[in-house]
Amino acid sequence: MSGHLDSHAVWLLRRALDEARSAVARGEAGAERRMERLQRVVARAGDGPPEGDTRAALDALARGTAAGSVLLVGEEVRLRPVAAALDPLGLTPHYAGFPGAEAAWRRIAPFLTVITLEDTGGDGRDVLVDIAGPPLPPPLCLIIARALDPATRWECLALGATRCLTEPLDPTELAILTASYLRSRASPPPPLQRPERRILLAEDDAITARLVVHLLERKGFDVHHFSDGQAAMDAAEAIDADLVILDVNMPRLDGFTALAQLRSLHRYAHRPIVLFTSYDREEEKVRAFMLGANDYITKPFSGGEFLARVMRLLEPASAR
Amino acid sequence: MNGGLLLWSPESVLAAALVTITFLLAVTAGFMLVALGLRFKNAHRAAAWARREAAWDPLIVDVAHGLRPPEDLLALVDPREALPFLEYLLRYARRLRGPELTVLHRLAEPFLPRLVGRASHRAQPVRALAVQALGALGLPPYEDVVIAALDDPAPYVALVACKALVQGGGDRYLEPVLARLHRFDHLRGSFLAAMLASTGPGAGPALRRALVEAPYPVSVRIIAARTLMEMHDLPAADVAADLLRHPQDRELAAALLRLLAQVGRPEHRPAARPYLEDEDFVLRAMACRVMGAVGTAEDQEVLARMLFGDASRWVAINAAHALLVMGGQVRLRALAGAAHERASLAAQVLAAVHHL
Numbered sequence: 001m002s003g004h005l006d007s008h009a010v011w012l013l014r015r016a017l018d019e020a021r022s023a024v025a026r027g028e029a030g031a032e033r034r035m036e037r038l039q040r041v042v043a044r045a046g047d048g049p050p051e052g053d054t055r056a057a058l059d060a061l062a063r064g065t066a067a068g069s070v071l072l073v074g075e076e077v078r079l080r081p082v083a084a085a086l087d088p089l090g091l092t093p094h095y096a097g098f099p100g101a102e103a104a105w106r107r108i109a110p111f112l113t114v115i116t117l118e119d120t121g122g123d124g125r126d127v128l129v130d131i132a133g134p135p136l137p138p139p140l141c142l143i144i145a146r147a148l149d150p151a152t153r154w155e156c157l158a159l160g161a162t163r164c165l166t167e168p169l170d171p172t173e174l175a176i177l178t179a180s181y182l183r184s185r186a187s188p189p190p191p192l193q194r195p196e197r198r199i200l201l202a203e204d205d206a207i208t209a210r211l212v213v214h215l216l217e218r219k220g221f222d223v224h225h226f227s228d229g230q231a232a233m234d235a236a237e238a239i240d241a242d243l244v245i246l247d248v249n250m251p252r253l254d255g256f257t258a259l260a261q262l263r264s265l266h267r268y269a270h271r272p273i274v275l276f277t278s279y280d281r282e283e284e285k286v287r288a289f290m291l292g293a294n295d296y297i298t299k300p301f302s303g304g305e306f307l308a309r310v311m312r313l314l315e316p317a318s319a320r
Numbered sequence: 321m322n323g324g325l326l327l328w329s330p331e332s333v334l335a336a337a338l339v340t341i342t343f344l345l346a347v348t349a350g351f352m353l354v355a356l357g358l359r360f361k362n363a364h365r366a367a368a369w370a371r372r373e374a375a376w377d378p379l380i381v382d383v384a385h386g387l388r389p390p391e392d393l394l395a396l397v398d399p400r401e402a403l404p405f406l407e408y409l410l411r412y413a414r415r416l417r418g419p420e421l422t423v424l425h426r427l428a429e430p431f432l433p434r435l436v437g438r439a440s441h442r443a444q445p446v447r448a449l450a451v452q453a454l455g456a457l458g459l460p461p462y463e464d465v466v467i468a469a470l471d472d473p474a475p476y477v478a479l480v481a482c483k484a485l486v487q488g489g490g491d492r493y494l495e496p497v498l499a500r501l502h503r504f505d506h507l508r509g510s511f512l513a514a515m516l517a518s519t520g521p522g523a524g525p526a527l528r529r530a531l532v533e534a535p536y537p538v539s540v541r542i543i544a545a546r547t548l549m550e551m552h553d554l555p556a557a558d559v560a561a562d563l564l565r566h567p568q569d570r571e572l573a574a575a576l577l578r579l580l581a582q583v584g585r586p587e588h589r590p591a592a593r594p595y596l597e598d599e600d601f602v603l604r605a606m607a608c609r610v611m612g613a614v615g616t617a618e619d620q621e622v623l624a625r626m627l628f629g630d631a632s633r634w635v636a637i638n639a640a641h642a643l644l645v646m647g648g649q650v651r652l653r654a655l656a657g658a659a660h661e662r663a664s665l666a667a668q669v670l671a672a673v674h675h676l
Contacts, residue, residue, distance in 0.1 A: 157395055164395075177391060181667065208415050214381045280518060281550075301420025303385050 016158030074116030085171030117145035202232035229253030455484020577606035612642030
């Protein structure tokens with residue numbers, strides 16, 4: 001099942017299936033239908049996701065170089081406020097009823113699909129299965145309803161909806177949601193720095209390490225993380241890092257000692273080394289610079305400042 | 321007698337033993353079942369917790385760094401999971417600041433009202449956690465709750481509130497924190513000073529006011545002096561010098577002299593000089609330090625006399641250090657070569673400097 005789905009989608013489906021099974025066991029009305037819908041989505045998961053055109057079109061829209069379409073499925077009178085809210089984003093609305101929704105979706109290839117959950121014409125979840133269920137997720141698919149119970153909300157998310165909103169809708173929230181979603185789904189811009197520059201990170205706190213590794217890898221760095229100073233020292237020669245980031249308080253070998261030892265190695269005598277610590281006292285900062293640190297970043301940290309300092313140190317010395 | 325024998329016949333003894341053994345086995349089995357049940361419940365809870373976090377983990381870092389909208393993560397949080405989710409966010413909030421922390425505030429926002437009631441829960445750990453989370457993720461909207469927790473009957477909860485206000489609000493909440501700082505007199509001054517200094521240079525005016533104003537207990541004024549020293553707050557030197565011109569509590573006077581030694585200027589010398597002759601050796605030692613920073617050539621004579629003549633060795637060491645700082649290395653070297661029992665002390669100070 002997980003072949004073409006990310007962990008988020010798999011988790012949602014598992015949760016919705018568990019709930020649907022319980023509902024069937026309890027004999028709840030509509031539970032069989034819920035189960036059937038979810039099983040269709042699971043069965044289809046091996047078909048593989050669409051790529052290429054959808055991705056390219058999304059990127060174009062996010063860069064503001066292309067207009068897009070929005071498909072509004074359900075009662076037109078309920079969907080007009082949605083169209084008005086999305087107008088500033090340059091999305092062209094197309095209305096469709098439940099029976100013709102799938103055909104309209106394939107014809108228009110919308111960036112955004114908004115479906116009313118229940119109307120006189122049918123059930124929005126059936127439309128969702130046809131057009132939005134994994135592994136065929138459109139960029140953004142919203143379900144709107146006058147009221148939503150938690151089980152229905154989970155089911156809609158598992159079937160591929162991005163968000164479930166209750167009416168009356170807040171037009172500003174809708175526009176912001178759409179804009180931020182489109183921006184986030186666009187491919188990241190190519191990294192400005194040379195790719196595959198290696199960074200050696202010694203940090204024993206798993207959460208901090210995760211945040212830093214993610215931040216640096218997004219910028220195209222090859223990050224080698226070790227959770228104690230000694231392990232980082234042992235691997236330092238082999239890694240030949242362009243920059244070293246050292247926590248101070250670590251098991252086996254603290255950051256100050258590791259810094260002193262690195263500076264004694266020929267390879268690291270002049271490479272940038274940053275101390276990254278929650279110690280904010282003058283004595284520690286002075287000690288770090290006396291031992292040869294190029295920078296001293298304190299925790300808690302902000303990603304932008306952290307990256308700016310790291311990038312600055314990786315510039316050629318003549319550019320600094 | 322016969323009745324008694326009948327009662328304790330071998331059969332009845334055996335029956336009583338069997339009943340007792342059965343009862344004990346039943347009790348043991350009961351305890352085992354309860355223990356197993358609790359273990360199973362804990363394991364089940366831990367597994368549920370791990371499942372929840374496994375669902376949030378793929379998104380939290382992207383969301384915190386602004387690469388995905390917060391709504392993506394919020395869509396995975398059931399309202400019933402509000403408290404575990406807030407605890408989860410708290411782990412990240414401790415490590416981030418700036419725009420990332422703002423994103424965490426947005427993620428926490430819908431669930432924070434649940435914590436307000438818990439901030440007055442009868443169990444101390446529950447209150448502490450609620451106050452910590454509101455401080456890290458809900459300032460300023462929930463500042464009233466966190467400030468009120470400074471008066472919590474449990475010192476631990478009050479300290480959590482104090483740290484939360486200092487870390488989450490910078491110098492904004494310094495006044496209420498200083499007003500309750502006397503509650504933490506049992507803690508190390510260096511810890512409290514470091515905590516207050518982390519609020520940044522904006523805290524200077526409030527701390528200088530605390531240094532001067534009588535309503536603050538002496539212990540708080542001492543912490544204010546230590547904090548201003550850590551912050552290298554230059555305007556604090558004028559305040560300290562003014563205070564030292566009048567009799568002060570011994571500990572406060574020592575803290576003020578330490579502050580002057582750090583940030584004092586030559587015009588502050590007259591305020592500190594009388595303390596070179598104070599009967600308290602601590603104040604004399606601190607005054608030596610001040611002279612090292614702001615003294616004149618005339619003071620070198622006095623310091624040399626104190627090095628050889630003061631009854632306290634500690635004062636003598638501080639006098640030697642002061643001489644060194646004032647550029648009297650040659651003089652100190654001469655004193656180190658003199659035929660005097662304190663000459664070795666001057667040599668030690670010189671050796672320590674050369675070792676550095």
